[in-house]
Amino acid sequence: MKVLAFGIAREIFGSATVEVAAGSASTAAELQDVLKLQYPRLAQLSSFMIAVNGEYAQPGTTINEGDEVAIIPPVSGG
């Protein structure tokens, strides 16, 4: 599964996308856990959310093949 990264997440990943093994995360909460294991610096953030198809995901939101998945570090627009 390809995960889009923005802001500080892109710097942590060193890339605008990161690849997560298919099947290792079927919900947003599982994906957060997998990413935190792979990239410990994510755990130091104030928080981070997962977006699925351009909408904020709940912890139990399922991720299906072909979904656009993104990691959303704390926003700071305006």
Added chain:
Amino acid sequence: MKVLAFGIAREIFGSATVEVAAGSASTAAELQDVLKLQYPRLAQLSSFMIAVNGEYAQPGTTINEGDEVAIIPPVSGG
């Protein structure tokens, strides 16, 4: 004493100033009473204030010779 008039007061007086007999009003409250007697339509307004030298007068504010005196009907700027 010359009294400046604005807004609806100017229309009630039919003029931008109105003359009040010197000595007939030595405070703002007295001037309001004198004007209401001379121009009964003033009593129909929501309210009106007196300004002395460009400041809102209290009822007891004294009016001295040479003061700039104005009648302030309900304001409606903005």
Added chain:
Amino acid sequence: MIDIKISSEPLDVSSCIAWAMSPEAGGIDVFIGTVRNMTKGKQVVRLEFDAYEGMALKEMNKIAEDLCAKWPVTKVLIHHRAGVLSVGDIPVVIVVSAAHRAAAFDACRYAIDTLKETVPIWKKEVFEDGEQWVAAHP
């Protein structure tokens, strides 16, 4: 810094905002009054503004000074029109810049609310079939 004006010429919103911009400001709140086409279901033909100019400038200045005492603002501008205005014209522009947006919003709103209560300016609404001085009668 304070900029107060009563003008018989159209107000230029862009130059009002440009004046209030500042490297110390993080937020600017702008209030623009515009002449509406309808009042209580009646079509407005034009508005006529009368001002007791000397006193109005004093009262506008008081508002700006009060607001600078109440909130940490950078710049305050209050410009008001006099004369005859049509639908869509701009009777008033208020611009407040501040380091943080909460102060800009609060101060700008305080300025227009207080202006409408204290500044000696009067508005006559002219309709097809009559006219009235706003707020004059109960």
Added chain:
Amino acid sequence: MIDIKISSEPLDVSSCIAWAMSPEAGGIDVFIGTVRNMTKGKQVVRLEFDAYEGMALKEMNKIAEDLCAKWPVTKVLIHHRAGVLSVGDIPVVIVVSAAHRAAAFDACRYAIDTLKETVPIWKKEVFEDGEQWVAAHP
């Protein structure tokens, strides 16, 4: 009516306001964010904005629609910059017109407060001696 945009070009405040003017509106509230020269005592060299554009536009649109449901407003515009900005540049412009000013003020403030909480846009502050993604760390 709603106008939402993320732009890599400078925002044009005048045309934003012109778009929101309407004969039905009596008041327009405008919020302009500007890049400040200092953050916590440190000189800001520039800001870099990153946006998840598709989702950000969706979230900005939600804000505008929520606001139209909550307040009787006439027009709502939310424009945000992406890219590199210098001190004095404008990251965001929000314009709300309404028949009555209270709705314009409330809705405009709601829009900027909510935008800062929900819209996926990120700001990196660059100083002489370092840089930081705003709000990233506790």
